[in-house]
Amino acid sequence: MQQKVDERRSFLHIRALMATTTEGLIAIGPDGDVRVFNETAEEMLGLHRSQVAGKLYTSLKQPKVEAAIERLLRPKSRKDPHAIRLQLGERVIAATVAPYACSGRRAAVVTLRDDTALEAYRKRAEAILASTGDGLVVFDPDDIVTYVNPAATSLAGLKPAKLLGKRTPLWQMLAMKAEDAFSPGADGSQVREVHIEAPEHRIMDVRTDPVLDDQGGYLGYVATLHDVTAEREIGQMKNEFVSTVSHELRTPLTSIKGYIDLILDGEAGEINEIQREFLSIVKQNSDRLVELINDMLDISRIESGRIHLKIQPLDMCDLIAGAVDTFQAVSEQSGHKLIPKAPAGLPKAAGDRDRVGQVLMNFISNAIKYSPEGGSVTVKARQDGEFVTVDITDQGIGISKEDQAQLFTKFYRVDSSLTREIGGTGLGLSICKSIIELLGGKVGVKSAAGKGSTFWFSLPVAPKHLVRTPGVEGPSMGGGTVLVVDRDPEIANLVETYLLKQGYDVVQAHNAEEALALAIEVHPRVITLDVMLGDGDGFDLLQKLKDTPETTNIPVLVLSIVCDEGRSCRLGAADYLEKPIDKNRLTTIIDDLVGSVAAPVVLVVDDDRNIVDLLCRNLKTKGFSVAGAYDGAEAMAAIRKKHPDLILLDLQMPVMDGYQVIEKVKTDPATKDIPIVVMTAHQIDRSRIDILGLAQQKLDKPFSPEELARRVEALLESMEDEL
Incomplete structure (x- = not known):
């Protein structure tokens, strides 16, 4: 009698729930009879209460639901709820069959939810995800794949049936090495370039983003696969084109620029003023052409990640003094005053000497160009915490806030009559920004229209391992023998002329076999090497020089039109200098190599x-x-x-x-x-x-x-x- 009372109380409780729910609700007693059948259930299943009340659950006419109820009512069956999807005409009903304790016996409760609108939304979302060109794979926290779109299966050669519902970490799915694996989590996104060989070679940018709930709980992650194969191929073609064109231009420019410098220096005898004027015009325009080629190459290298930086401790006071000396004649001629300000005791900065000098010269050159005649340009260095900052301040026309926002963008130039008169490619500032950021620093501008501008850049203070092994000052006039290796006798003669003026003895080699033999015989202090040798690859010679005990410790300076600084570095080159050759940089580097202390x-x-x-x-x-x-x-x-x-x-x-x-x-x-x-x-x-x-x-x-x-x-x- 008490059992009947308890059962009645249980089902009265369920009836009370019926008044507060918008879902269909069906209660099945321990004996399989239908005890509760609300109006929503009537409407969803198309049955009247009188057709099922008090009858067995088989009267529901839904085989999937009936099978789930039958399993739950078995005494020793599992108590897990069963989720069932019902397609009733155009309606989609989500049914859940769950156990319910009734006086110590097992009963069942069936809830029905109308998911028609949700299903339509899901289908639309899947259609959108299926139509995107990017691959999408969704993982739960245990790396089990819960969704994969057609683009992902196509890009990575995957089969959904082998992935869905299975634990397949992303690195394994993409055939990556375990040590290169992503480490997705709630902390943030990760992006990596991945090469896939099957079903065909592809290059993909793979991004993982965490999926979080409203409370920040980790639900898994989404991997996006973006095919960049075509972009990389186009980029490679562009880089090859730029490299080829620059090679063809640099080869004659190397001789033109070098020999004009020698004529202007009086190496070919005295020249009159008209000849000097004409040659100076040729030199000025060849310098402009070299600068344009260098800008094109720098942009190409930065975009492709092939720019090579040689980090060393930099005395910014010396760099500023050198830059000011370089521009002194130009500034005096144009009526400008250059004012260097560098305090004593300034710590050394970490950076690439050539590249930082390039940035400094660009900023000073711009400051002079855009300052009125008679104005001053101040170049100031200061310490700013863990950084060394250089400010270049002019008294020019100033720059509006709108223009400042785009000033370091490629090809952007402030639109004014003065900038149109001065000209330029609009690449310089973009290159400067990229170089400084690659060195771990920052770059910026402070200005207001009509009030002048201050361009600044900052570099990290040099770490201890750089400062403790600085290169000692090389001799002002060189000493020892330099082996010049170049297939072009004219360029070899040009390099020899530069070095002889610095006090070095020079021997020449024009092929790899001759160069290796001379290196062993003469044991020069430094070797300059053109990697474009006629009888073989200069990189092979570099490798042999470093593998041969008699020559392994001789520093090699690579002089080349071909841009492959990274490969030169890996094979053991001490430094790299591009053609056309800057004679001052050439002699400075060789002086440093002759007298330098090796880095760790x-x-x-x-x-x-x-x-x-x-x-x-x-x-x-x-x-x-x-x-x-x-x-x-x-x-x-x-x-x-x-x-x-x-x-x-x-x-x-x-x-x-x-x-x-x-x-x-x-x-x-x-x-x-x-x-x-x-x-x-x-x-x-x-x-x-x-x-x-x-x-x-x-x-x-x-x-x-x-x-x-x-x-x-x-x-x-x-x-x-x-x-």
Whole structure:
């Protein structure tokens, strides 16, 4: 009797819920009879209450719902709710069958929700996502794929049936290496370029974005795959075109500009004033042409990520003094006054000397151009926290706020009668901004119309490892022998003329075989190398020079029309100078190389060539000398030859793995003091943990270039302190 009373109370409770819900509600008793059937359920299922009340649940005429009820009412069945989708004519009904305790027995409650509008919205959304050209893949927090659109399956050669509902991490889906894997989470977005080989080679920009609920809870992430193959191919074609055109222009310009300089310097005998005037016009216009070519190449390199930066400590006082001296004659001729202001004790900045000089010269040149006759241009350096800032202030026409917002955009020029009169390409400021930002600094302008302008840039203060190994001042007049390697005898003669005036002895070679033999025989202080040699690739010669014990320590300055600074750097070139040759830069670099103190050498060892190239490039820009090896055997050969200051070592490698390298290095008295940083994305082999203990640090992949540089610098400093 009490059981009947309890059951009645339970179903009275359900009836009370009926008054507060807009959903269909059906209650099934422990014996399978229909106890509750509200009006919404009547309307949705097209049944009157009298047709089902008190009857078995089979009277609902919905096989899917009936099967779910039958399973729930079994005594030992699972109690999980069942979600069912019903298509009733044009209506879509979402039904949920859930257990309900009734006097110790199991009953069932069926809720019905009209999802017709929601289903129509879902279909529209899916149609939109299916029509987009970008691939979309949705993951839950456990990397289970919940949605994949047709574009993603096409781009990556995927089959939805093999992905949906299965745990498939993005890196695995795109056949990436585990160490290159994305680490999606609630913290933010990630973007990476990924190369896919199947079903065909494609380059994709892959972006992951977290999906959060209203309270910030992590629900998973969305991966967007954007095919950039065509864009990269077009970009490559453009870069090749720019490189080819610049090559064809630079070759004759190198001779024209070089020999005009020699004539103007009196090397061919005295010239009269009219000849000097005419030659000066030719020189001025050849300089303008070189500047235009350089701007085109700089933009191309910046866009393609191929610009090479040699980070070193910079004395901004010296740079400013040099720039002011360069413009002194021009400013006096135009009636301008240049005022340098650089306080004593200013810390050195970290940057590329040539590139920072390029920025400084551009800003000063613009300040002179846009200042009225008789006006002054002030160049001031100051420390601003962890940065060194340079301000170039003019007394010109000023720049409106509207123009300031676009001033550093490519090809943008302020529209005024003065700017139209002066001319220009509109590339200079854009290039300056890109260079300073690549060096970790900032650039900007402060101005108001009619009140002059202050252009400024800031660079980080040089870290300790740069400041402690500065290049000593080279001799004012050179000393020693320089080997000039160039297939073009005219250009070789030009370089020889420049160097002879600086007091160097010069020998020439015009092919790789002759160059290598002379390098071994003469053992010059410096080698200048044109990589476009007639009998072979100059890069092969550079590799041989660095692999030959007699020549491995001779600094090589690459002089070339071909822009491949990164490759030169990886093969061990000390510096890089493009043609047409600036004689002042040439002699300055050679003086520095003759008298320089070497930067710390870091050996990067990994079987993934892309990782070696990337780390070498990043460490080079931080001021380290670098070398690379692709397996343990190559690493041991490089260690014996170069005796690096630090080794970055991957553990999983062919031929000889990282554990064997550590053991060999640490048991050899000649190399046991070289610090080793282990780089790995894998679990450590516990059976060999005692060997790993000989390494100084462990660096887990993936890691950022900044983190790598910090760790290397800190370890080298700690080793120096111990000494």
